[in-house]
Amino acid sequence: MEILIVEDEERIANTLKKNFIKEGHHAVVALNGEDAIESMQGSHFDIILLDWRLPKLTGLELCKKLRSTGNDTPIILLTALNDIQNKVDALEAGADDYITKPFSFEEVTARINAVLRRYKATIKKIPFGEMNLNLIDRTVEHENKLIKLSAREFELLKYFLFNKGTIINKEKICKDVWNFDFSPMTNVIEVTVKNLRKKLETEANCSFIKTIYGEGYLFLAD
Amino acid sequence: MEILIVEDEERIANTLKKNFIKEGHHAVVALNGEDAIESMQGSHFDIILLDWRLPKLTGLELCKKLRSTGNDTPIILLTALNDIQNKVDALEAGADDYITKPFSFEEVTARINAVLRRYKATIKKIPFGEMNLNLIDRTVEHENKLIKLSAREFELLKYFLFNKGTIINKEKICKDVWNFDFSPMTNVIEVTVKNLRKKLETEANCSFIKTIYGEGYLFLAD
DNA sequence: AACAATTATGAAAAATTTTTCATCAGTAAG
């Protein structure tokens, strides 16, 4: 797991980091809000532990900033205070949970697991077979490999997943994926299906898209 | 507002529909789960009112199905029963709220507003100026017009929005948007900035991307 | 004002995606 620790007290930050690494995770420390933003460019984190009091940008401000720019990485605020106002502010700023200092490492991992459990219910990935369609990056993930999809392939796969288990005819695909109201004069659909099949089935070793002769396609997975 | 009413009792469905239309919204009625899925292809709804008991596919099943395929339109379940088990099931299936029958129209609108208030906090749109960057469709929305962005333009705009208010130099843009570790040998960045500017500034009549001579770019909005 | 450095721009070139088309393969039914 990739963990970002945003904490100006180096002692606390390093203790957390050591413990996470001991548990087999990967942890990065940022000593202030600006460093944190810096660290997040390009990299992906599964969770952010964020100190409430930070030099320059406060934890609350950073939290708001991240949320306002569409970043929804789970955030746990670390706060020294234990008054109710904090909790309200924290949740309103878009944090997922908070831990009051001093805390034990066990408490931190417990909170992380709880937050991630909740978060995973809303994560923007659609699983099928051994794969996942990542709706944000528009890629298919399989055993830490990434398959890039073109825009059309992405839309078609999303459509198949939405309708998995039911036969869909080409008129509907044409209408819903291509936004054509008239029926396709050519075989664009078949060609796109072919290309999508190749991408998916080169990676996984099974076929998801079944052809129902004279009727359409049927997507099977799980 | 676009409202989908999934309800097999036509009397209730039509009463709701009439009331919504009277309030200036747009409402579509689906009499069963399959019709509902049909209605959702291609169309967008802001909220779904979903009957608990439906012929064929139950409300709960439909709810689960939508959520499992990445659809996160707010759902309010309409249920005749009032036992705790329902509430738990509803929320676990991914519904946002529930209303027990019989209900008044005022109650429905109140619940809708409450759900939408909560939902909007997590919606995947980044506002800037009079515009919105839609992270799902990868378009810019402005006065019910849509501006299509290419993949690079989208990534660059997202990056600008994430870093708005701070000057970002080209080495960082190159690293974070293009994933090049070496500095750009050509002026791809300037060209992409130019094209993005044209798209945004043809539509809105103001300039968002400011050039800081010798330093980089600065995105200003709000 | 003149100069050097930086940025902007139009247009060509390259790469990629999307569509078309001709042809081959598979299916159902007589």
Add this chain to the structure above:
DNA sequence: CTTACTGATGAAAAATTTTTCATAATTGTT
């Protein structure tokens, strides 16, 4: 086993996106 129809495939063509390049415009400095 044919036949007629439906779907699959490779490759060409068209459209779009991305990059490159030459040149023009702008900025800061002397």
